[in-house]
Amino acid sequence: MRNEAFYMTGTRRMEKREVPMPSPVAGEVVVRIEYVGICGSDVHYYEQGRIGANVVQGDFILGHECAGVVEELGPGVENLSVGDRVALEPGITCGACKACKAGKYNLCPDVRFLATPPYHGSLVKYLAFPANMCFRLPETVSSQAGVLVEPLSVGIHAADQGWVRMGDKVAILGAGCIGLCAMLACMARGASDITITDMLDNRLKFAKEKGAKTVINAKERDVVKAIDELTNHEGADVVIETAGSNATIAQTAHIVARGGRIVLVGLSPQDEVSFNFAQIMGKEAEIQTVFRYRNIYPAAIDAMAGGKIVAEDMITKVFGFDQTKEAFDYVIGHRDDVIKVLIAL
DSSP states (O other): OOEEEEEEEETTEEEEEEEOOOOOOTTEEEEEEEEEEOOHHHHHHHHHSEETTEEOOSSBOOOOEEEEEEEEEOTTOOSOOTTOEEEEOOEEOOSOSHHHHTTOGGGOTTOEETTBTTBOOSOBSEEEEEGGGEEEOOTTSOHHHHHTHHHHHHHHHHHHHTTOOTTOEEEEEOOSHHHHHHHHHHHHTTOOEEEEEESOHHHHHHHHHHTOSEEEETTTSOHHHHHHHHTTTSOEEEEEEOSOOHHHHHHHHHHEEEEEEEEEOSOOSSSSOOOOHHHHHHHTOEEEEOOSOSSOHHHHHHHHHTTSOOOGGGEEEEEEGGGHHHHHHHHHHTTTTOSEEEEEO
16 A cells, blocks of 8 residues: 655645555554545645744644544554544543543643644545544445534534523624534524624525524624624624634624623634623623534534534535645635535545
8 A cells, every 4th residue: 555645845835745654553543534624724824834833844744624444453442443434533632631631631731633733634645543533433424524523523612612502592703614513513402593694695695504593794784783683682692703803702792692601712813802891791791712622523423423413515625635735725715615625535
């Protein structure tokens, strides 16, 4: 077998190379990667070479949303078999720190996360990975859908952090992949009154088709006033911010209901943003944040397998492995049209 990987060799530069076949150590499996999704963070590294303090040094393999087939078992692996299709949860944590021992392993300070420098990603045909972070996909969940388990887990974690319940009025700011995943998760939890905002009509149209009660184009309407009117001046029980803009983060304080919950998911381009704390203090509103996810992959896969959540519709286009650079450039050149682009290895 021949192993190949695509390396980012500089901003907006990529090169395919032959790389050694991996050999699994105890507790690992070798996965033949079938599909990799292009995430916003991948594009940011590709365009800018860094995200905050995470800087790409030298040639680098992108990609952390992935699914594939188990090809080889390392010593001691009993929970998987050769031929199993799996979705890979991309963070490898220490298991020994305070966060890990508390079950909040997504907060492990020593996490090795695929495609977060200095750790290479999954745009490689064969990858050795811990078996306990490879989750079997049932027959009813395709490998393409398996790629979406990763962003869907972020959306489910956001709904969990907001304690979304049946009957809640939910406002989601941002209708990109994560915002749409959060919407699907909220619907699965029983929220039927969901308002979602964005500046792109195609995303809003998709959200409406997938079950949003109301969509608001932020270029055409004042979001705060619109949601105030829609909720009879009561505000939204849960506000989930996924756009990561200073404007939408600031809006959350004005949109949330008294006693409601704000969930911040999107990352602002600035470390410090203006926020009206007097608004939320007068409302006794709670603020929760989201950093990736934890203990969610099995539930996400079960929800997809049972048809409770259908995420595959978000796939905009699939490119071949040799078209990897073209795929990244396509995402950059078609930001207004793309929800999720996959690369087939």
